[in-house]
Amino acid sequence: MGRGRQPGKDLSCHADELSKYACTRGTDVLVRDGSCFLRLLQERREVPTVAPGSTPDIDERDTGRVVVAVGGLTRSGTIPAMIEIRDLTKTYGKVAAVRDVTFTAAPGRVTGLLGLNGSGKSTTLRILLGLTRPTRGVALINGRRYRELDHPVRHVGAVIEQGLSHPGQSGYAHLRTQALLGGFPRERVGRLLEYVGLEDAATKRTGDYSLGMKQRLAVATALLGEPSVLVLDEPVNGLDPPGMAWLRDLLMAHAAGGGTVLISSHLLAELEHFVDDVVIIGQGRILASGTLAELTGTARLRVRGGDPERLAAAFEHHGATVAPDGPVLFVSGLSLEQVGDIALAARVPVYELVAEAQHLEDIFMSVSEAR
């Protein structure tokens, strides 16, 4: 939805679009006659095509505030929680842990912040959660810093480190204490322990929990306030395959229900199974970002021919990027037809020509090497 959008035009934009739009402008969204509209936004469904007789109106004022009007009553509300990281920089002495990092994590989607150890993931998430002060830039949840949120644990659930529970306490006692501190009903404790699969270990000391069980307890703690935003730093560490599948299903369900999930990991192959959006970070900088489909959708071509060196030179001459792997060349930037034609013109026989979808690890390697 851009500046050119005229009042009175069809309002059938997607909630995502509106959220992103409002977030990048740092605005609230004001919804008039919006009970249905707002509910739909919160549920992350499509904004309704407006009923006959009502006039949709999207108006953008100089303040940057977005006004969405469908006639009748005026109602204001915030859009479902959007995370916005803008121009974030954190330096420790001469070390820049993160530098000019900008990205968003949208409601209804799982966003993966992916990078190697030491790339700046934890620093970014810690700033988002108000645990570390940025040198420059902002990290916002629904346009506000974490500390500015009313009752932040009701908005944001965080899994950032293990060992937050006392090792002598049982899982139940830990969660009960957290519920008391947060003012959440006691009934949630049992339900959550069941939800994360710890009901049989509820009375066991958390000091005797496996790494995977500690992760489950951390997730239960994060869910106590029924937050719409989940922020998880390396939560898949220590999880076995069933644990991994459990977490994947839980996070996907959270996003499907309209929640916002931001998860960091260095395990690119694992995350590829369930992230919608990807932010790749390396040495504190964003190396690539986009939807998973955008990043992995561009096929590279696997080419095996009679004279790999000559073929590679011919492809590069036509602007392709070529990564040799023994007798095989991985070619980006050319179509299958172009590869066939170039090989023919170079008089090199081709024995194998396959379009391969890329994996996140391939993308990661290529963007890291390009730097």
Ligand SMILES: Nc1ncnc2c1ncn2[C@@H]1O[C@H](COP(=O)(O)OP(=O)(O)OP(=O)(O)O)[C@@H](O)[C@H]1O
């Ligand atoms: N408190 C600190 N003091 C000094 N340097 C720090 C501090 N915190 C982080 N760093 C440095 O900032 C860089 C990024 O660290 P960060 O922990 O954010 O990376 P990460 O991607 O989360 O890595 P890991 O997966 O290993 O936790 C590293 O070089 C790290 O040594």
